[in-house]
Amino acid sequence: MEEIRLKARAKINLSLDVTGRRENGYHDVKMVMQSIGIYDSITIRKTKEPGITFECSLKFLSEPESNIAYRAAKLLMDEFGIAQGIHINLTKFIPVAAGMAGGSTDAAAVLYGVNKLFELGLDEKALCERGVKLGADVPFCIMRGTVLSEGIGEILTPLPAAVQCHVIVAKPSISVSTKLVYEALDSKEIVKHPDVDAQIEAIRRGDLMGIVKTMGNVLEDVTIPMHPVIDDIKGQFLKDGALGAMMSGSGPTVFAIFDDEKLAQDALINMRNSGLVAQAYLTEFYNRS
Secondary structure (H helix, E strand, O other): EEEEEEEEEEEEEEEEEEEEOOOOOOOOEEEEEEEEEEEEEEEEEOOOOEEEEEEEEEEEEEOOOHHHHHHHHHHHHHHOOOOOOOEEEEEEEOOOOOOOOOOHHHHHHHHHHHHOOOOOOOOOHHHHHHHOOOOOOOHHHHOOOEEEEEEEEEEEEOOOOOOEEEEEEEEEEOOOOOHOOOOOOOOOOOOOOOOOOHHHHHHOOOOOOHHHHHEOOHHHHHHHHHHHHHHHHHHHHOOOOOOOEEOOOOOOOOEEEOOHHHHHHHHHHHHOOOOOOOOOEEEEOOOOO
């Protein structure tokens, strides 16, 4: 194999609870993560020259040493002493700094791709063990689908595929630092925790309304006061018939769930015309099956 082409899937959080903070600054979480249809495209090609060359469709992400996808390739190539070079081409579609694991999923895809390209023989568990060194969301992005995530994000329990629906993701023209959001959370008391266990049961039953009713994200209490436009986007979605709407991750992306395709298509048009967002896409859940 001389070349491999990959789809690096974005994620949303159907629920996100923070249960504690560790001495090293990491936070313990309990959350249901869900892959969606939006993805970045990655091509990894063997080269005659040694080393790793890297290019990205977004210029400000093109500096190799600071890009997590480049670091993922270097991690495996250094560990296994791979002398042959590779070229990585990354085309970004997932909104950046948006709470959708755009960087983490690129890293996950590169780990998977380098493993396949050089026949390293690493299974999913071994890839996840390496992925967590790059970022807490990387192991989930290797596994993908509908997953309960605990610990700092590295303890993963696959769940049954969530019942299919129509999902709009919308990002306003702001970016949010995950690090700053979690730091701000440390100075607040979490008043209401989402019932993650109830959501898992709804997923097992194939109950879309049950999933929606148990959605909750404790980080909204931090990010929304900083950026009230997030609440405006949620309100617009609910006005347009969404079953539910919530911020994903640390934000600022908001996702909305619809059970009617026509309603979702109309809501997408309204959101794009609202002046509230820079990017909005209609997609669906992605499940491994």
